[in-house]
Amino acid sequence: MTDVPAGRSIATVCLSGTLEDRLDAAARAGFDSVEIFEGDLVASASRPADIRSRAADLGLALALYQPFRDAEGAPPSRFESVRRRFAAKLGLMSELGVPMILICSSVAPDTIDDDGLAAAQLGELAGMAGEHGIRVAYEALAWGRHVSTWQHSWDIVQRAGHPALGLCLDSFHVLSRTSQYADIAGLPGDRVFFLQLADAPRLSMDVLQWSRHHRLFPMQGGFDLPGFTRAVCDSGYRGPLSLEVFNDVFRQADPRRTAVDGMRSLVCLKDAVRAPHGPLAPPPALSGIAFTELAVDGESGPELQRWLDMLGFAHTGQHRSKPVELWEQGKARILLNSGVVRRPGDSGSAAVSAFALESASPAGSARRAGQLLAGPLPRRRAGTEADLTAVAAPDGTQVFFCRTPGSDRGGWLDDFLPCGRPPGGDTGITGVDHLSLAQPYDRFDEAGLFYRSVLGLSNDEAAEYAAPFGLIRALALRDGSGLARLALSVPLLRRGEWAPGVTHPQHITLASSDIERTAAALERAGARLLPIPGNYYDDLAARTDLEPGLLALLRRVGGMYDEDTRGRYLQLFTPVIGSRVFFEVSQRIGGYAGYGTPNAPVRMAAHRALAQYAAGGN
């Protein structure tokens, strides 16, 4: 079984803020060392000795100083200035107490294509470093002028034959160019001085731009990080696993969250490298969404009660100690909580504040979450109440794990005093199909990894589409059973003053076994659903061969339609209630596996039009 070293490192360039901000964030997230990126140090108001002592106070080793550029293959006339620059950096590193420097392969136009020269020059620099007790890790940049593969860099390191010179292997530089990395396992591990890890989406673009803007933490992109890391570990490498990610979003996001995201990625990576014997117990099986809690206030609460009533839900219980109502229909359960401490900007609106997953082992789910840096949230409960563990998702939503008893009441449901009404009506609504959770701009990739790793969900459908007020990225995730589904979305660019927030609320999709019946029940109850534009139906008729009866039904009730090779999907929507949440009712027919994504832009425009109409606009 692959032996994975214990060290966990992160390059300061992964994070945002001052160097101090970055060191603090790395330490808080549990890293034991950092790579100091030269630009971050140069810009810092703290002197090397201050950085050294601050890192020491934080329990952080300084593992690597980087990058040192355009060293090997330099014409002799230029190599003199390389020597001087290198000597200065060795002095600086001694002040910092950093034992290793990264030299990346030259990109300078005057670089000479001569491995013998490169080896001799690197050997000379390694000799200088060795005198300071410093080692040199040589890395092939994917866009190096003459040296751009790990094999080539290894040839030169061997040729130099200096004990203070070894390899730096970077997953991005290797995997962006080749899938030929199995031989890395055969390298002498003590010659691999450093391992840098970054994932990335598979993009077809200039590799330098790809590297500088679009890297991701391991397990967030499309590269085989487990396979690569396994090969490096199998060589006998004993240094840290070190994250080195250049990402436009991370660079401007709160580094405390980014560092946690990075550490979580390393826990997941180690688990995958050692699969099936990783450090994590497998995620307990999920079997659906037990409840969804909406935080409400005096304005949105009554409006939600009215809608739940029209949708056929019954107010079945009242929490024993908290201002929380339980509404039920089939297996769909909604809690209305008027006691949630609101986040700023939430006033006058309802929002999904929590949801609970049916877990085969709530304790096991919570344990796994803790191992993945999502520790239990503090909760107040009265003595007899159920001990539900909640963890915080990246956007602050509380995620509970529970096991709801079958036919009898019990478990967490006993925390609710029965209101004497049977659960729900006869509208066809049977449960919750999925939750659609709009994510904070900075946290989309983190959220994907969080839900995949903590809950054991898999990516289901990734999409990007043009909504009326800008592009949207979407990622749906589901568990193996298909009973627990989450649909995440985020604007491709952070929205400014023009694009209204109301186009991007959260929603709860209720599963109906018969949407026609649900629509009829809603009509009887006097519900005014979201009006869908007539143009949509004209287009639908033009591009599908929908039977006229179904088309007429959709037109009449404001339904939407999607299909895939396996089946069909019918949808209805409520208006936005408050300003941040609405309900969808959907019916899956056959094996339809999607989320109605092609309809999302029209639905968003319809919500916008309704909001404008309600506001007295045109």
Place this chain on the structure above:
Amino acid sequence: MTDVPAGRSIATVCLSGTLEDRLDAAARAGFDSVEIFEGDLVASASRPADIRSRAADLGLALALYQPFRDAEGAPPSRFESVRRRFAAKLGLMSELGVPMILICSSVAPDTIDDDGLAAAQLGELAGMAGEHGIRVAYEALAWGRHVSTWQHSWDIVQRAGHPALGLCLDSFHVLSRTSQYADIAGLPGDRVFFLQLADAPRLSMDVLQWSRHHRLFPMQGGFDLPGFTRAVCDSGYRGPLSLEVFNDVFRQADPRRTAVDGMRSLVCLKDAVRAPHGPLAPPPALSGIAFTELAVDGESGPELQRWLDMLGFAHTGQHRSKPVELWEQGKARILLNSGVVRRPGDSGSAAVSAFALESASPAGSARRAGQLLAGPLPRRRAGTEADLTAVAAPDGTQVFFCRTPGSDRGGWLDDFLPCGRPPGGDTGITGVDHLSLAQPYDRFDEAGLFYRSVLGLSNDEAAEYAAPFGLIRALALRDGSGLARLALSVPLLRRGEWAPGVTHPQHITLASSDIERTAAALERAGARLLPIPGNYYDDLAARTDLEPGLLALLRRVGGMYDEDTRGRYLQLFTPVIGSRVFFEVSQRIGGYAGYGTPNAPVRMAAHRALAQYAAGGN
């Protein structure tokens, strides 16, 4: 001379918002027609007849309906559904009153590679369209499955030989693949049914992604739009010049500004196509920045007075009718205006509210601005005051054109009552080197085109760099003389809660003929300049061979250094005054042509550190 048609059109997909928002914006910007993008219509709550009458009310023709996909080369079994879908769209177009539909080359995997079949099918569809009086424009997508060049699409159109079938030429699809477009001039112009225009930066990436995310308006990117447009016009094409731009930023930005930006691009394009006989008179020569006005309040005003005094400026004049002070030193003039109506969020800060350019013909400059959709701003003035024309830049900054008399007072300076003090001290400051203007996120590309076209500036230096709180895009522009320079910058991503705004203020760079003298004068005056980290100087010493005396000077005074092949650049900075503006003092030595951009990240970190220190942080 090339005859450029008069029609100006824009595709609704260029703009953000509801279809109504987009139509309104297009009409306000002066377009006479639009292309209706299918998705925008489908999502609209307005029925085709409503759109038709709204457009008519706005004076907008509906020039084109698009796109109709996957038509030609369809297997016979699928072509039946193509026919039905096409018939439905023809009916819709008749309701809308649109006389032309765009068919783009098929991308469907089952498309048959048979030009004869494609021609026959397109001919059949053209026949159907012809019966409705509708024409079909066939366009080769750059990523079309079998048809991806304009030559190939022209072969098929000729082969079909139907009078209702012609070509749509799109500059992106042609120029992203080839520079072979001169032969377009030889096409029969009446067979070119439609011309779509988009520019783009030269990127090395998948062409579909490039097209969908990174298009720009003409004259904003790297394509030869004038040459391409000239070729199409020389064919005898008489339809409109129509903008079709997919751009992530435009999609979420206020469409009223985007539409103006688009119309300005067409004015510039026409001018360039007909160069040297375009519709615009050449921009009058500029010879520097006459003054820069800072809007101040009770807090920032005294602070700015103190700094101007320490920098060696003298308060030389007081405006006759407005609360504006004139401060002078050499040719550097700063106005402090405490009467500017502040924009929201500006309170407690100073900001550049206006600047004036020395123009050989202020009236000519203003006339050109008006032709480029930057009309004169309303201004109140007393009877004897100078008639200065101001226009609004995309960020709202007022741009004045003036001619400051040489040695004697006069002109606009006569609006200021002399305070009896001679202009300025003996600090070495001689004038303004450049203004650095942080741009609103949505308006960066618009600002570049605005300053190039309205002022006749040229791109000087484009850069992208990593600042402590995120990446920054920068573009410097200058006039031919090099006396009028502007440096624009914008975050690559709109900043969120973490990244502080203070890292991205505006600044005025004062030119010094002797920065050592300036520094000494500041020292005597008791000025506390921005402290630059010691780490910066250590790095500077390592990577340059600066003479020790100069390095010591820089270290002592907090100076920064840059060099290029032609010369050197020395810089000093004040702290941020208020929260949005600071001064730089710079000395150009030799022919240095840059803006000290490599130092910007360190300077930004230093401003951040100082702000944290001032706030009592670490």
